[in-house]
Amino acid sequence: MIGSPGTGKTLLSQRLCTILPELEPEESLETTRIYSAVAQLESGQPLLLRRPFRSPHHTISEAGLVGGGSIPQPGEISLSHNGVLFLDELPEFNRRTLEVLRQPLEDQTVTISRAMGSVTFPANVMLVAAMNPCPCGFRGDPKRSCSCTPVQIERYLSRISGPLLDRIDIHIEVPPVPFRELADRTEGTSSAAMREGVVAARRRQAERFRSDTVRVNGKMKPPQIRRHCRLSADAEQLLKHAMESMGLSARAHDKILRIARTIADLVDSESILSEHLSEAINYRTLDRNYWQQ
Numbered sequence: 458m459i460g461s462p463g464t465g466k467t468l469l470s471q472r473l474c475t476i477l478p479e480l481e482p483e484e485s486l487e488t489t490r491i492y493s494a495v496a497q498l499e500s501g502q503p504l505l506l507r508r509p510f511r512s513p514h515h516t517i518s519e520a521g522l523v524g525g526g527s528i529p530q531p532g533e534i535s536l537s538h539n540g541v542l543f544l545d546e547l548p549e550f551n552r553r554t555l556e557v558l559r560q561p562l563e564d565q566t567v568t569i570s571r572a573m574g575s576v577t578f579p580a581n582v583m584l585v586a587a588m589n590p591c592p593c594g595f596r597g598d599p600k601r602s603c604s605c606t607p608v609q610i611e612r613y614l615s616r617i618s619g620p621l622l623d624r625i626d627i628h629i630e631v632p633p634v635p636f637r638e639l640a641d642r643t644e645g646t647s648s649a650a651m652r653e654g655v656v657a658a659r660r661r662q663a664e665r666f667r668s669d670t671v672r673v674n675g676k677m678k679p680p681q682i683r684r685h686c687r688l689s690a691d692a693e694q695l696l697k698h699a700m701e702s703m704g705l706s707a708r709a710h711d712k713i714l715r716i717a718r719t720i721a722d723l724v725d726s727e728s729i730l731s732e733h734l735s736e737a738i739n740y741r742t743l744d745r746n747y748w749q750q
């Protein structure tokens with residue numbers, strides 16, 4: 458999430474767990490086991506019933522984030538297992554610390570090797586990160602003016618490596634919300650209603666992948682993408698145009714298709730339409746020379 462300070466990026470991330478499906482009993486056991494290993498279960502709470510939300514500070518060490526120690530201990534990524542790992546102010550994190558996240562994000566496990574043997578901890582997380590649009594934070598804000606030079610802005614982005622950015626499926630700009638809208642008392646969609654939509658979309662995915670090892674759209678491999686993300690002729694054309702004009706990688710191309718599949722699932726559409734695809738393309742903000750706008 459890219460947005461000026463105070464646009465609610467942290468609040469949105471905290472609320473994410475409330476629209477995800479409830480923990481399955483098996484997931485609950487897995488996560489509880491990790492918390493129990495580090496004695497972080499609250500007394501009187503034998504089982505974790507909610508998805509964990511972890512928000513480590515940007516000064517965290519590599520071991521703190523992915524695990525380590527002479528007697529291997531799980532890190533924040535494992536404490537977020539089956540939940541959300543939120544990294545606020547992403548460019549402030551030590552670049553090397555972020556680099557060690559890459560493998561666990563790919564494998565959904567962390568293996569810590571020691572002379573005595575190795576230990577593997579689960580690490581299936583939804584990674585959410587937030588950052589300002591520029592070092593001063595006010596780029597694109599209609600009320601405040603940005604004092605950053607293009608070079609400063611580019612240097613700010615370069616603190617996050619391309620390969621890590623490549624592992625993030627959705628880039629979204631969080632605009633400053635005008636006071637008028639904040640004061641608006643009409644109710645939006647509740648978390649409970651959103652969760653119902655998510656659960657229904659997951660059910661569709663379970664049906665789609667019933668004879669497969671994959672369980673969700675986000676984990677589809679190229680052969681599954683070819684099978685389940687067929688496009689109409691005009692949607693095909695739209696994607697081709699976006700690929701060329703934004704200079705997208707093959708990896709970004711596949712991400713767009715996975716996300717478009719999920720957007721279609723959320724509105725109960727069997728086929729991926731142009732509108733689903735164009736929404737998915739919009740979630741690749743940082744691929745489109747964002748910093749040179």
Ligand SMILES: [Zn+2]
Pocket residue numbers: 591592593594595596603604605
């Ligand atoms: Zn600025």
